[in-house]
Amino acid sequence: MATTSCCVPSTSTTCSSSFSLRVKRNSNSISFMGSLSFSSNANSLSAGFVSLSIKQNHRPRNNTLQVRSVAAPSEAVAGFDEMVSGTQRKYYMLGGKGGVGKTSCAASLAVKFANSGHPTLVVSTDPAHSLSDSFAQDLTGGQLVPVEGPDCPLFALEINPEKAREEFRSVTQKNGGTGIKDFMDGMGLGMLVEQLGELKLGELLDTPPPGLDEALAISKVIQFLESQEYNMFTRIVFDTAPTGHTLRLLSLPDFLDASIGKILKLRQKITSATSAIKSVFGQEETREDASDKLERLRERMVKVRELFRDKDSTEFVIVTIPTVMAVNESSRLSASLKKENVPVKRLIVNQLLPPSASDCKFCAMKRKDQMRALDIIQGDPELSSLTMIQAPLVDVEIRGVPALKFLGDIVWK
Numbered sequence: 544m545a546t547t548s549c550c551v552p553s554t555s556t557t558c559s560s561s562f563s564l565r566v567k568r569n570s571n572s573i574s575f576m577g578s579l580s581f582s583s584n585a586n587s588l589s590a591g592f593v594s595l596s597i598k599q600n601h602r603p604r605n606n607t608l609q610v611r612s613v614a615a616p617s618e619a620v621a622g623f624d625e626m627v628s629g630t631q632r633k634y635y636m637l638g639g640k641g642g643v644g645k646t647s648c649a650a651s652l653a654v655k656f657a658n659s660g661h662p663t664l665v666v667s668t669d670p671a672h673s674l675s676d677s678f679a680q681d682l683t684g685g686q687l688v689p690v691e692g693p694d695c696p697l698f699a700l701e702i703n704p705e706k707a708r709e710e711f712r713s714v715t716q717k718n719g720g721t722g723i724k725d726f727m728d729g730m731g732l733g734m735l736v737e738q739l740g741e742l743k744l745g746e747l748l749d750t751p752p753p754g755l756d757e758a759l760a761i762s763k764v765i766q767f768l769e770s771q772e773y774n775m776f777t778r779i780v781f782d783t784a785p786t787g788h789t790l791r792l793l794s795l796p797d798f799l800d801a802s803i804g805k806i807l808k809l810r811q812k813i814t815s816a817t818s819a820i821k822s823v824f825g826q827e828e829t830r831e832d833a834s835d836k837l838e839r840l841r842e843r844m845v846k847v848r849e850l851f852r853d854k855d856s857t858e859f860v861i862v863t864i865p866t867v868m869a870v871n872e873s874s875r876l877s878a879s880l881k882k883e884n885v886p887v888k889r890l891i892v893n894q895l896l897p898p899s900a901s902d903c904k905f906c907a908m909k910r911k912d913q914m915r916a917l918d919i920i921q922g923d924p925e926l927s928s929l930t931m932i933q934a935p936l937v938d939v940e941i942r943g944v945p946a947l948k949f950l951g952d953i954v955w956k
């Protein structure tokens with residue numbers, strides 16, 4: 544291991560090059576894994592990870608070693624050129640374990656897109672929003688708010704889950720909740736009431752499962768995007784809730800679609816059963832309205848489902864940190880996303896300690912742990928095939944557009 548710089552990475556001091564190397568040997572190969580850093584100052588901070596594997600049984604006859612693979616340093620790996628190219632709309636969903644830096648990475652990507660000429664919308668579907676904190680701007684209120692600073696328009700939206708759930712509650716209750724139950728009881732159509740029980744709507748609304756808020760949030764975004772005035776956005780970045788919510792979110796549109804489908808079928812049955820006396824009910828028009836709303840909600844759920852699986856327009860970026868626990872969770876997330884046919888190509892390993900010449904005991908231990916976690920990623924069948932983007936731990940709090948631009952310029956290359 545060779546190092547020539549200071550211990551603490553800083554945005555204000557200049558650190559020079561360093562290189563650390565670990566050698567691993569097994570029955571037929573020798574692997575060298577190391578971190579490599581070139582410089583760190585206020586304008587540029589770069590850290591890289593190289594891995595080099597030499598297969599013993601692939602040695603050429605003249606006995607010189609053959610280099611099998613050398614990963615490029617992180618400067619080249621994010622593939623931002625591909626992410627930014629084209630003017631057709633693209634969706635990026637950033638997700639992972641709680642606290643790993645999803646919001647910081649999502650917000651920095653949104654700033655980078657906007658500064659690269661894309662009118663961009665960044666949306667938080669995490670019920671515990673932190674976009675406002677990240678941009679250091681009040682983005683609450685459930686409406687699109689312009690973010691000041693970037694070259695091209697950047698808007699942010701924090702979905703208010705309570706409001707979205709309330710809207711959902713009002714349309715479902717008009718169609719499948721107490722309104723219809725009372726109505727059917729009054730009409731002597733009690734046998735249909737049984738079918739309502741199956742929908743478990745009361746349960747769904749009173750104790751919403753993790754993922755419901757997200758599904759409603761995304762459906763809300765789709766509703767926004769359907770309108771003409773939001774046609775301008777060519778990049779949409781989602782800052783999603785922690786892993787568990789995301790996984791349930793994937794199956795939720797199917798569940799909601801089925802539930803709403805049942806409500807609508809039930810509504811049809813009631814309509815035909817009562818056709819003879821339908822005119823008696825003055826509120827017919829209102830129920831028709833609610834039925835339309837419900838049908839639109841259902842259509843949006845179908846779109847949410849399709850959106851998650853559209854390889855041409857959507858990508859789920861997993862964010863993790865170099866700890867065994869976070870890596871294991873990321874591996875499970877990746878497996879679930881792949882199983883659900885959600886496109887995943889990139890993995891951000893955030894908060895990596897940049898190399899230093901004078902590691903204190905704490906930093907040395909931390910570095911060792913991080914190297915072990917990187918090792919696990921390299922050997923993980925779910926994660927090793929993803930493009931790894933390395934993001935260093937920086938010594939400033941990432942808050943506000945300038946800080947997000949700084950992070951974005953390091954991460955998204």
Ligand SMILES: Nc1ncnc2c1ncn2[C@@H]1O[C@H](COP(=O)(O)OP(=O)(O)OP(=O)(O)O)[C@@H](O)[C@H]1O
Nearest residue numbers: 641642643644645646647673894935936937940941
């Ligand atoms: N590369 C980094 N260097 C230094 N600090 C970072 C880095 N990435 C994130 N942070 C800090 O870590 C904290 C958590 O980051 P962030 O809010 O982006 O995580 P999150 O995954 O969105 O969290 P949550 O799951 O709670 O929404 C913030 O204070 C952020 O500034």
